[in-house]
Amino acid sequence: MRYRLSGPWLLGLRAFRRLAGGRAPAFRILFFHDVPKDRFAAFRNLVGYVKRYHGVVSPEEAGTWLLGAAPARSTIGLGRYPCLFAFDDGFASNYDLAKQCLAEHGVKALFFVCPGLIELPAGDQRAGIAAHIFDGRLAADSLPEGLRLMSWTELEELGSLGHCIGCHGMSHRRLSLLEGDGLRREIVDAGDLLERRLGGPVSWFAFAFGGIDSISRPALRVISEKYRFCRSGLRGANAAGTEPMAVLADHIDLLAPTAYRKLVLEGGLDIRYRRARRRLNAMVG
Ligand SMILES: [Zn+2]
Numbered sequence: 305m306r307y308r309l310s311g312p313w314l315l316g317l318r319a320f321r322r323l324a325g326g327r328a329p330a331f332r333i334l335f336f337h338d339v340p341k342d343r344f345a346a347f348r349n350l351v352g353y354v355k356r357y358h359g360v361v362s363p364e365e366a367g368t369w370l371l372g373a374a375p376a377r378s379t380i381g382l383g384r385y386p387c388l389f390a391f392d393d394g395f396a397s398n399y400d401l402a403k404q405c406l407a408e409h410g411v412k413a414l415f416f417v418c419p420g421l422i423e424l425p426a427g428d429q430r431a432g433i434a435a436h437i438f439d440g441r442l443a444a445d446s447l448p449e450g451l452r453l454m455s456w457t458e459l460e461e462l463g464s465l466g467h468c469i470g471c472h473g474m475s476h477r478r479l480s481l482l483e484g485d486g487l488r489r490e491i492v493d494a495g496d497l498l499e500r501r502l503g504g505p506v507s508w509f510a511f512a513f514g515g516i517d518s519i520s521r522p523a524l525r526v527i528s529e530k531y532r533f534c535r536s537g538l539r540g541a542n543a544a545g546t547e548p549m550a551v552l553a554d555h556i557d558l559l560a561p562t563a564y565r566k567l568v569l570e571g572g573l574d575i576r577y578r579r580a581r582r583r584l585n586a587m588v589g
Contacts, residue, residue, distance in 0.1 A: 310564035310572075317572045330543035331361045331369060332569070333388045333414075333535060333553035335510075338395035338451065346558040348405045350565065351389070355409060358569060359386035362412040363468035367507065370533055370548045384570060385541050389413040390553060392472055392510060393437050394422065395451065399458045402467060415454075415462060416472035416510040416535075419497040422453050429453060436476040439513070456501050463502055470508030471495045471531070479511050479523035491526045510535040514553070516580040521587045524549055536584055539568070539577040549588045552581065 334354070339347055354360060361369075366388045389406070391398045394417030406413055424432045429452060434444040454462075459469055473479070474494035482490060491509065498506045509527050511519050514537015527534045533548045540552035554568050567573065 307561050307564050310561065310567045313572055314563055314567045314570065317567070317570060328543050330385045330541035330546075331366060331388060332358075332385050332541050332571075333366070333390050333551065334556045334569070335390040335392055335535075335537070335553045336398075336556060336558070337391070337393050338448075339391075339397050339401050339558065340448065341397070341400070343558045344401060344405055347401060348408070350556070350558065351405060351409045351411060354387050354569070355411075358384045360409075360411050361386045361388040362466075363388060363414045363508070364412075366414075366542075367533060369544075370542065370546060370551065372544075387569070390416065390510070390535070392416045392514075393476070394418060394453045394459075394472070396454050396458070399454050399462065402462055402465070406467075407465070412466045412468070414468045414470055414508060415459070416470045416508070417454065417459065417498070418472045418474060418476045418512075419494050419501065420473075420475035422456065422459075423497075426452075432475065436512075439478075460502060463504070468508065469498065469502055469506065470510060470535075471498050471506050472510050473512045476512040478513055478518045480518050480520040483522060487523055487526050491523065492530050495530045507532040508535065509533070510537075510553075513537070514555075516583050519584070519587065524587050538580050538584060539571075540574050540581055541571055547585060547588050550581075550584045552577075 389411055390413060394415060398415060421432045421436060430444040430447055434442050434447055463469055471494050474490045477490050479487065479490060495506050509531040516538065528549050533551055535551040535553050537555060538552050539554045542552055556565060556568060
C-alpha cells in the first residue's frame with residue numbers, strides 16, 4: 305500500500321514545495337545495516353543518484369554544521385538536501401561496500417559499531433548477533449551464511465581511508481531498559497574501548513534500535529557526557545536548530561521501489577515522525 309502511493313505522493317510533495325518556496329539549509333543522514341553483495345548494484349545507483357540530485361556530506365561537515373557553522377553549500381533543489389551515509393551494526397559487508405561502492409564515488413561515511421560484540425570470540429559472534437542485534441527474533445543458525453562483524457583491523461583501515469567510526473553501544477542493548485552501571489557500561493565503557501582499540505576520539509553515538517521507545521532521558525544524559533553527537537533512527541532533516549543529542553536519520557530500504565526511496569530522500573515521510581521527534585527533543589531539553 306505505502307509503496308503504491310509513493311509515486312503520486314512524491315509528485316504532490318514536489319508541487320507543494322514549489323508553491324511553498326525555498327527552505328532553510330539542512331542535511332539528511334541515510335542509514336543502512338548489512339548490505340548483502342546482491343544489493344551492491346542498487347546501493348551504487350543510489351549513491352550516484354544522491355550525489356547528482358542531492359549532494360553528499362562527509363561526517364566531518366555534518367559535525368561542523370551540527371555545532372553551529374552554516375552549511376558551506378546551498379541545497380540543490382527544493383526539499384533536496386545533501387546527505388550523509390551511515391551504517392549501523394558494523395557488518396563485514398559494510399567494509400566491502402566501502403572499499404568498492406563508496407571509494408568509487410569518493411564518499412566518506414559514518415560506521416556505528418558495537419565494540420563488545422566485536423570482542424566476542426569468533427565462535428560466539430553469531431549467537432551475539434542473533435541475541436542482540438536481531439533482538440532474539442532470529443536464531444543464530446538461521447542467520448545468512450558467512451554473516452559476521454567487521455574486525456578491528458578492518459575498522460582501522462576504514463578510519464585510515466577517511467571514514468568515521470561511531471559507537472552503537474557496547475553490545476546493542478536497548479538503552480531505555482537500562483539504568484545506572486548498565487547504562488554507563490553500554491555508553492561510556494563502549495566509547496572508551498573503541499577509543500583504545502582505534503587510537504582516537506569517538507564523537508558520534510547512535511542508540512541501538514533507533515526508535516523513540518529505545519531511548520530515555522537518563523541515557524541521553526550519559527551519552528552527552530561522552531559524545532558530541534547522538535543519532536536516532538527518527539526520520540527528518542537536520543537543520544541549524546537541530547540539537548546535537550537529537551540528530552535525525554532516515555533508514556533506506558534498498559529493495560523498495562525507486563519512487564518510495566525518492567519520497568524518503570525528499571522528506572515525504574517526515575510528518576509521520578513529528579510526535580516522536582517532539583518527544584526526543586523534550587528528553588534532550
Ligand atoms: Zn543497530
